[in-house]
Amino acid sequence: MIVQHNIMALNSYNRLGTNNNAVQKNLEKLSSGYRINRAGDDAAGLAISEKMRAQITGLERAQLNAKDGISLVQTAEGALTEVHSMLNRLVELGVESANGIYQATDRDKIQAEVNQITEEIDRISKSTNFNGIKLLDGSLGSSTANVDGGSAITATQTDATQAQYVGANAVLNGVTFASLTKGDVLTVTVNTRINGTDSAQTFSLTYNPDKHTQLSDLQDALNAQIKEAFGADFKVTDNTQVLTFEAKEAGADKAIVSGMSWTVKNYNDSASGVVVATGSTSMTETKGVDAYTTVSGFDGGATALTKTSSSADVEKNTLTINGQKFVMVKDKDAAANVNKIDSGINVIVAKDLDQAAADIEKATGIKVAVDGNNLKVFAPKGAASGGAGLTLQVGDTADSFNKVTVSVDNMSSAGLGVNGLTVTDQGIAADSITRVKSAIEKVSVNRGRLGALQNRLEHTLNNLATTTENMTNAESRIRDTDMAQEMMAFTKNNVLVQAAQSMLAQANQQPQQVLQLLR
Template structure:
């Protein structure tokens, strides 16, 4: 028997303390639901868990960002839907005004509605906004100073911000592949004689009683990609390709003298014409080292500050500018630089080229149809771009949700308590 030390009591006391500590830890875990409540519980596990928590919360916020971005683009696209309706009505009015059943007074009344529709297009472009941010004024995309000279302008991912001068007055527009223009035939005039006219390999039977309009109708209905019409004031019969550019070709052979002033009879050399691409723009205006690629009237800038900028030439009357502003950046990931950029081009009447549309004359109304067609194409391209990005964001949101769910499950296995073990 020892007097100074009660070993049995000390052992009991130690075991009691150990049990109390273990019980306290288990109660802490059970009450909090966490296996790791402090760094001492599992230092490495805590570090891994906190990194995962940062990712999870970042993914959840990125999902919200993507939803907000989707809402912004839906707002812009919805406004452009109304712009489309306006342009379709303007085109309808232009077709109406081009008919000579209308008097000058009638066309003046039609012009009143056209003018109001142009003003409404500008109002939509200047007032459409999301969270006070203007969407259709070109502040987050591209703006053209004169849409009557160029159309369908679009920047690329490498295009730097800035204003680029387009010297269209120095340019030559692309041309069709076409027959000569010296026939001098009117629509009602009778062809030179009967025979077979072969256009791009398609044989067309022509009667001696056919008028040039009859011949034009036969060509238009028989030969794909070729148009027969009357150039200028309608006094010159012409056969041309439907599109312009160096890729267009036309071959015409006559089995007998059919078309006035053109002699491609059997044994003669058939007409073999090719179109031409646009040319003449100053590449240096787009930055040092820039080169231009032409495809018909479509122009693409390669290299320089404006690398990736594309546009189509419409007219060569007045030099114009293209201003490229910064795009909208949407943060759609949990980490740095996980973003997507979307530009929304200006959709006002000046950028669309409809500012000066005038249907008070037959000639003006006819010209307005093509001008409005170009504007409709520009709005369609913008809406398609927005729709494609919206569809992309739907997948982004789904992916972010899946990633957040899986990371949450992984973080739970590290940090949450297992109630069956409570350890």
């Protein structure tokens, strides 16, 4: 027996401390509801649960994003519903004006309503927005066209006695290649009419900064594309940042393209990274500035029109913008003769190109400027280059599959091709019906796209909710306290604390037994 050290009391004391610590942890878990309150509770479990928490938080935010996206789509689609209604009214007015029982004054009144409707279409396209983001002005568009979102400009000009060839210039969309970023595609469409036959070709240029292309390579690539498209060799010249492709003489069978040239302007000196994507026929996003087409030979000098009776001869002297045909003459006799041949052509009686440009701009709503002896027809804003669309983040990662793009084309009157719609003439009114129905189809396509997108977002929302539920359940099993199990542990540890306290008291009494030996 010893008195210097009470080993039994020391052992009871250690057990009491251990049991107290266990009770403390039990109380902490029971009071917080969490099995893991610090890394020491379960280091691996903590790391896994925190990663799950981040995913759950992202999924919950993605659900809100999807709901916002549905609201945005509904806003755009609701506005297009009214645009559809107005276009249907335009069809009705066009059919009404095409009826032969109306006088000019009657059609003027119909035209007044047509003008109001197209202005309202423009107002809706400009004002419809979601959180300040405009939805229908073309900024969310994914496609582009040379002019006005519709038919590109075509220009032909020959005298009636020179029908064997067409001398024309077309400036391809003025594009600053330096503004392109990797993966951007520049699409250029050349439209022309040779001997009354339409010919259109599309060239796609893809910018890739990983590969540096010399200017001469760009010239050769474009030349090869044009040669393949039109079956003619071209001479390439470079002067003050203008690439000109001029047709070479190649025998009698090539005479129909003699004198024709295409020009690419504003390509920038560097021109690095521009390659030709062969086989592309689709119109894609174009990054450019001041997109325009230059029209030459449209100066009213075709006096042969006053003597000819052939519609083909008239066709050779027309300028077509978005389906509207224009012929410029300098006297009323020529105008009357053209009207007899083809009442569907807009005849402009003008003393010079300035007056002609003003009349065309008024009729089409498209900016037209005079450049020497040529006309420059500018693509309107929102039609020359489409936007990249609005991207919705509908997942918890930055992967592309967690992004949904909302795309709406330009729904203005210009984008729909109904700007400058004229019903003051019976023949023109009949032509307007086709234009409006084409616009209705475009709105239908966009509404269908929005409806499909809304359905997709609703499915996305359901999937996000299910995934969030399952992830939360998994995270809960790792992180949360099983209250019943923890109460059992608490009760056990609490009893052990009381027992240890009792045993410590008993152990402290053991040294007193030594006194019995001293008596």
